[in-house]
Amino acid sequence: MARGLAESTNGEVLLLEAGGDGNEPRFIESGIENLFQSWFTESDWQLKTTPQVGLDNREVLINQGKVLGGGTAINAMMYLRGSRHNFHEWYEISGYDESWSPDHFQNMFLELESCLGDYGEDSLRGKSGRIKISQPPHPSASASAFLESCQSLGYQRGDFNGSDQNERCDYMQLIIDNQAKRSSTANAFLRGDDLPTNLTIRCNTDVESLMIENGKCLGICLNSGENLLGENVVLSAGALQSPALLMKSGIGPKAELEAARISCQVNSPMVGKNLTDHMRVMLAYRSTTDPGATNFLCEAALFTRSGLNAGPETDLQINFSAGVDGFVAEEFVPDGGLEHSVIFVPVLGRPRSRGSIVPKSISDNEQITFEINPGYLEDAKDLEVYKKGLETARQIANSEAMKPYCGEELCPGKHFDDADYLRKYATTIWHPVGTCAIGSSEKAVCRPDFSVRGVENLSVVDGSVLPSITSGNPQGAIFAIAFSAIKRLSH
Ligand SMILES: Cc1cc2nc3c(=O)[nH]c(=O)nc-3n(C[C@H](O)[C@H](O)[C@H](O)COP(=O)(O)OP(=O)(O)OC[C@H]3O[C@@H](n4cnc5c(N)ncnc54)[C@H](O)[C@@H]3O)c2cc1C
Numbered sequence: 001m002a003r004g005l006a007e008s009t010n011g012e013v014l015l016l017e018a019g020g021d022g023n024e025p026r027f028i029e030s031g032i033e034n035l036f037q038s039w040f041t042e043s044d045w046q047l048k049t050t051p052q053v054g055l056d057n058r059e060v061l062i063n064q065g066k067v068l069g070g071g072t073a074i075n076a077m078m079y080l081r082g083s084r085h086n087f088h089e090w091y092e093i094s095g096y097d098e099s100w101s102p103d104h105f106q107n108m109f110l111e112l113e114s115c116l117g118d119y120g121e122d123s124l125r126g127k128s129g130r131i132k133i134s135q136p137p138h139p140s141a142s143a144s145a146f147l148e149s150c151q152s153l154g155y156q157r158g159d160f161n162g163s164d165q166n167e168r169c170d171y172m173q174l175i176i177d178n179q180a181k182r183s184s185t186a187n188a189f190l191r192g193d194d195l196p197t198n199l200t201i202r203c204n205t206d207v208e209s210l211m212i213e214n215g216k217c218l219g220i221c222l223n224s225g226e227n228l229l230g231e232n233v234v235l236s237a238g239a240l241q242s243p244a245l246l247m248k249s250g251i252g253p254k255a256e257l258e259a260a261r262i263s264c265q266v267n268s269p270m271v272g273k274n275l276t277d278h279m280r281v282m283l284a285y286r287s288t289t290d291p292g293a294t295n296f297l298c299e300a301a302l303f304t305r306s307g308l309n310a311g312p313e314t315d316l317q318i319n320f321s322a323g324v325d326g327f328v329a330e331e332f333v334p335d336g337g338l339e340h341s342v343i344f345v346p347v348l349g350r351p352r353s354r355g356s357i358v359p360k361s362i363s364d365n366e367q368i369t370f371e372i373n374p375g376y377l378e379d380a381k382d383l384e385v386y387k388k389g390l391e392t393a394r395q396i397a398n399s400e401a402m403k404p405y406c407g408e409e410l411c412p413g414k415h416f417d418d419a420d421y422l423r424k425y426a427t428t429i430w431h432p433v434g435t436c437a438i439g440s441s442e443k444a445v446c447r448p449d450f451s452v453r454g455v456e457n458l459s460v461v462d463g464s465v466l467p468s469i470t471s472g473n474p475q476g477a478i479f480a481i482a483f484s485a486i487k488r489l490s491h
Pocket residue numbers: 016017018019063064065066067068069070071072074075076077078079080205206207208236237238239241245429430431432461462463464473474475476478
């Protein structure tokens with residue numbers, strides 16, 4: 001978005017990033033080992049939830065990118081647009097604002113994507129955008145068996161980023177170029193010799209709060225004590241930190257702000273509310289045959305419906321990959337010696353549980369901290385849908401094509417029943433959204449044009465503005481809204 005704004009206006013654009021510039025192989029090469037060199041390092045915010053009631057009171061660690069490109073520099077690279085039903089829902093919530101219409105999303109995807117293969121519905125896919133999209137160059141033999149197995153169960157092999165997502169399976173589409181380099185937003189938009197001259201990038205620069213005066217945003221305050229003035233401020237700190245920055249600046253639910261001794265400038269009750277996240281759990285098998293090696297956390301996937309939710313959206317995503325060394329916890333392989341394995345990862349696609357981010361200040365001297373409570377599995381229906389996800393994955397595992405790769409079920413296996421296993425092991429797949437959602441309602445934090453209600457010259461553009469979570473990994477939809485925001489904000 002920073003590049004797009006610089007290219008489409010004459011103004012000066014300043015991009016601030018708390019982390020480093022990420023111009024290192026671990027943020028550029030796509031292999032799995034690079035993920036392990038990025039997570040739990042200085043390039044990861046390593047945020048933690050409150051004890052989760054639905055998860056046996058476990059606290060969950062949520063990795064989040066702290067580096068130029070944010071999550072896209074450290075993520076698993078899966079590229080999903082989301083289901084067209086998601087876009088219909090948002091269009092309605094926006095009060096039928098054209099830039100939230102399914103057609104508009106389709107146009108944004110065409111602009112941003114550069115699909116390097118034909119995944120079946122070529123005419124619907126972008127070919128010349130900056131985000132490169134490709135399938136795993138060398139999928140394992142077991143990934144091919146996974147697709148054969150899904151097809152034998154009646155699922156269609158097809159482009160889940162095409163006209164429909166439901167009941168489709170295929171190799172995963174990844175944000176990688178044809179040399180398997182990561183097409184993060186930093187790599188795609190913020191490097192090279194052709195950066196617009198009116199774009200300045202400042203890394204290692206931590207924003208503390210926004211300067212709000214008489215209902216106007218005048219600029220931002222840095223952690224270092226420096227203040228920067230600006231005509232327009234766009235907050236893109238992600239769904240866990242954009243609401244926190246708003247609240248630190250006095251924009252949020254009045255009672256909660258005052259309880260944390262923050263003076264309320266704008267009573268905006270939905271800031272930090274509506275937190276929604278996808279969850280994952282691992283169903284792993286010991287393989288009697290070498291499943292092949294993988295370089296990606298997900299090589300292929302199936303999108304399906306549990307039948308337990310009323311809406312037409314896909315509510316289950318089953319990711320698959322050949323096993324990666326050390327991924328199956330030791331407690332599930334007490335005798336050690338796991339030579340070959342395969343991994344199914346059911347993802348709860350349309351969780352009903354909602355959570356919040358709430359400010360807390362402990363004493364006069366201490367900094368404001370925030371309690372992140374995604375409310376995982378608090379809605380009982382989510383657990384039922386999730387159990388269905390494990391059931392579907394097992395059906396695939398038990399089919400003829402998968403037999404050589406799916407011997408003993410390692411986890412949950414005989415160790416736990418499914419509900420217990422989910423409560424003890426299900427965790428985030430790092431997709432928080434929804435905490436500064438747009439909407440036509442006066443209560444919505446942002447208007448459909450991304451401006452923050454109650455404050456002039458301030459917009460939010462990141463995963464926090466999505467009114468609900470996408471059926472599938474969210475970065476595709478977040479790229480699309482950034483493209484949309486360029487058009488709105490450059491006018
Ligand atoms: C480990 C992991 C795996 C994932 N896998 C996938 C996947 O395979 N597919 C997919 O679609 N999605 C995936 N995601 C999610 C995806 O990356 C995010 O949804 C997406 O990056 C969110 O974009 P955003 O712009 O909302 O926020 P972010 O990408 O989080 O960007 C926010 C940026 O703001 C910066 N920032 C925050 N606070 C401050 C501050 N106070 N001052 C200055 N800078 C600040 C951060 O450092 C960061 O660079 C994954 C995420 C993670 C963490």
